[in-house]
Amino acid sequence: MAIKDTEVKWNKKMNLKLKVSDENIVNLGEGAFFQEDSSIVFKEMNPIEYTYKIKHLLNVDKIHNENDYMVFTFYNNSFAENDIYQVYDHASSTRIGWTFPLQSLLSNNHDYAHNEHFLPYALVAFKKLIIEEFPNSLIPEVTLDGEYNLGDFYNADETIIMVLNKNQTRDIENFSIINYLPFLYGKGYYADNYNYKSPISCNGKRLNLKVTSEEIRNDEFIIQLFQKLLLQDNHHLVRFYLLYQVIELLIEKVFKKEFSEMLDSLGTDEKTLFQIKEDLGNIAKEKKRINKLFTVYTRKQDIKIRLMESCNEILRSIGRKQFTDPSEALYNVRNLFVHEYRSIPMENHYMIESINDLFEELVIEMTNDLRNLK
Amino acid sequence: MEIKSRITDTRINAENIFIELSYKEYIEIARLITLNNPLQRKRVKSSNTVYSLLRNDLKKGCLVPPIVLALSNDNHQELSEISDEEILNYLSEHKENLIILDGLQRTYTFLDVELELMNSKDEEQLQKFYNHKLRMELYLGINKFGILYRMLTLNTGQTPMSIRHQLEILYKDYLDQNINGINLVSEVDNDSINEIRMYKFNDIIDGFNSYLERNELPIDRFELLNNIKGLEKLSVENHKKDLFKDFLIAYDTFIIKVQELSDGWEFNQSSQEELEVSSRKLDGQPFGRVVFKIFNKSQPITGFGAALGKLKDFNKINDFEEWESKIQNITFNGEFEDWILDLIWHLDKIKVNSKKIGNSQRLYFYWFFRELFNEDSDSYLNLSEAVTNGYQRYRSQME
Numbered sequence: 001m002a003i004k005d006t007e008v009k010w011n012k013k014m015n016l017k018l019k020v021s022d023e024n025i026v027n028l029g030e031g032a033f034f035q036e037d038s039s040i041v042f043k044e045m046n047p048i049e050y051t052y053k054i055k056h057l058l059n060v061d062k063i064h065n066e067n068d069y070m071v072f073t074f075y076n077n078s079f080a081e082n083d084i085y086q087v088y089d090h091a092s093s094t095r096i097g098w099t100f101p102l103q104s105l106l107s108n109n110h111d112y113a114h115n116e117h118f119l120p121y122a123l124v125a126f127k128k129l130i131i132e133e134f135p136n137s138l139i140p141e142v143t144l145d146g147e148y149n150l151g152d153f154y155n156a157d158e159t160i161i162m163v164l165n166k167n168q169t170r171d172i173e174n175f176s177i178i179n180y181l182p183f184l185y186g187k188g189y190y191a192d193n194y195n196y197k198s199p200i201s202c203n204g205k206r207l208n209l210k211v212t213s214e215e216i217r218n219d220e221f222i223i224q225l226f227q228k229l230l231l232q233d234n235h236h237l238v239r240f241y242l243l244y245q246v247i248e249l250l251i252e253k254v255f256k257k258e259f260s261e262m263l264d265s266l267g268t269d270e271k272t273l274f275q276i277k278e279d280l281g282n283i284a285k286e287k288k289r290i291n292k293l294f295t296v297y298t299r300k301q302d303i304k305i306r307l308m309e310s311c312n313e314i315l316r317s318i319g320r321k322q323f324t325d326p327s328e329a330l331y332n333v334r335n336l337f338v339h340e341y342r343s344i345p346m347e348n349h350y351m352i353e354s355i356n357d358l359f360e361e362l363v364i365e366m367t368n369d370l371r372n373l374k
Numbered sequence: 375m376e377i378k379s380r381i382t383d384t385r386i387n388a389e390n391i392f393i394e395l396s397y398k399e400y401i402e403i404a405r406l407i408t409l410n411n412p413l414q415r416k417r418v419k420s421s422n423t424v425y426s427l428l429r430n431d432l433k434k435g436c437l438v439p440p441i442v443l444a445l446s447n448d449n450h451q452e453l454s455e456i457s458d459e460e461i462l463n464y465l466s467e468h469k470e471n472l473i474i475l476d477g478l479q480r481t482y483t484f485l486d487v488e489l490e491l492m493n494s495k496d497e498e499q500l501q502k503f504y505n506h507k508l509r510m511e512l513y514l515g516i517n518k519f520g521i522l523y524r525m526l527t528l529n530t531g532q533t534p535m536s537i538r539h540q541l542e543i544l545y546k547d548y549l550d551q552n553i554n555g556i557n558l559v560s561e562v563d564n565d566s567i568n569e570i571r572m573y574k575f576n577d578i579i580d581g582f583n584s585y586l587e588r589n590e591l592p593i594d595r596f597e598l599l600n601n602i603k604g605l606e607k608l609s610v611e612n613h614k615k616d617l618f619k620d621f622l623i624a625y626d627t628f629i630i631k632v633q634e635l636s637d638g639w640e641f642n643q644s645s646q647e648e649l650e651v652s653s654r655k656l657d658g659q660p661f662g663r664v665v666f667k668i669f670n671k672s673q674p675i676t677g678f679g680a681a682l683g684k685l686k687d688f689n690k691i692n693d694f695e696e697w698e699s700k701i702q703n704i705t706f707n708g709e710f711e712d713w714i715l716d717l718i719w720h721l722d723k724i725k726v727n728s729k730k731i732g733n734s735q736r737l738y739f740y741w742f743f744r745e746l747f748n749e750d751s752d753s754y755l756n757l758s759e760a761v762t763n764g765y766q767r768y769r770s771q772m773e
Contacts, residue, residue: 080726080728081729111658
């Protein structure tokens, strides 16, 4: 094969592997991209020359430098091949890339197979998935003709790809994909490949990424929650507690905020000791802090109402008081689960799952909806 | 080169010739085959240990199992009546048409050892190597289908060839040829096929493969060739016919008929409006804008193949010639555009919702053709009914 000047060589061994036999698994050697063949070709010289080829199945039109891009893999097994979206950063309204199922790299049947904006991103993804190490890669058996495609090395039934342009993300302060994990989780882009809760859901042609609020952006628990903990197969109580931990985290911040404001005002307001003690007592009360979280420090209402109705359903089912305030309803359900789980009949446990689904939705919305909590 | 034995294989109507020859003579043939036939040029990385063992054994002159070859032309000579000498001459004259049915990897090993010895400049060892003997089994067949059957039953090698690969090798000489007015072309863009009666070679191979496998889906390349079911199907086919050709002609006849019924129909602005009036707005481009461009794609061709195969299993049909006469009786309800817009709409919905669009479309076409050609179905020979009922069968299978 003649070497063209459109050849791009990487002087490193690829991480992908092939299975020659049960005992013999080989690494692909050094590879190069050949544009005329739309393939990455590996040559092994020992003992004699063998050539392997991984073919890119879409057209190659413009070639962008893959070093200008970041590629991420997400997982979900419930999607359409046509779930191809432009990715925007919601806050700045800038387009930063594309997201698409791996399946869309293996087929010409979707709407973007000849789209001049999509195709360069598709090629970047193809190259990066071969050169760099990505989780959950497969090891195919050696074929008679030495030809492979990307679907042999990654599971097209559940892998979703995101390609972001560094030139665009550079303009976003301290950009990191981790900052979008809760939002992405809510849209069906899961960080790992087990327990998919919902299908990919995106309206229209765009995925508008909402960033986690600054107040909790670097919190390790929040990151772990959406990267791992919620993905596991959890008992409904565990799931509730995990989600409630977020509330605990947030109301602690509410306390600090309000306490700090109280301290600031001490010098200026004329308050008696009694009043100060009462005020302090109030901001310490869990119930009050949750209420403040729901009404002052976050805004969106719809999900809170639906959660309240779901909480009321379970409370009603065991003859307890109903609530008209979402934060109170949640707080009471929390107490019910902690202190009186045994009072809930087994046939009503499905209600706990419904509460959890809505609670999860609320927590996700809260992660990017916090205001004035710094 | 010496012919040691000749047996006529009456099952596939071919002459099996057992030849003893030197490594040198075989290497000459092998080099020609690999040079001329890109499909037989591929090699696989086998275990290093086994490979080096074989190489060393060959240098010492071990006897490898007979390599099996076939001459793939459709010559009608009565080969059983020809003398040994004439056979050898015939072989010499048609070396480029030989294909290796079994022993491709061994052949590569021969070539490697020759190269190694030539590079080592050990003339004595090289000559010794050249003089060792091996045996070759040659099928002189007048029928491609018979050879295909024999290839499939023989291929128990370590890295088996897929049926599809073998079909490519076997039928490669139909490529870029005119068959009854039909043109098969090599890999090009779908857009470049702008004529009726022109098809991509690979799509027809896929379709024929689907017929043999009774399965419209692209076959997993890693599936072993232990397809007992497939072999059983093959064994009941009439080996005297060129099934591949019959398949192609039957499908082409179908397209010609529908194109004729269409009276020049084309998807245009008014078609779009017609769809929107019935609340069916397409999400993207229509699957095709004229009849032949809808049906010359791999999805309908493989659906057709699989459906016909299945109907044959149910004894609803006997051979392709029977199909061709039925095709003439195809009809539709109402206006021509009605049923074809239904088809386009269904294909669009599939595109929006499916996890693997191509596979889903194939499945839909499979049900469409099954409905269309099954005399027990309500949609028999009725395009309008087949489009609708086929879609329902597709949906119920997907759920």
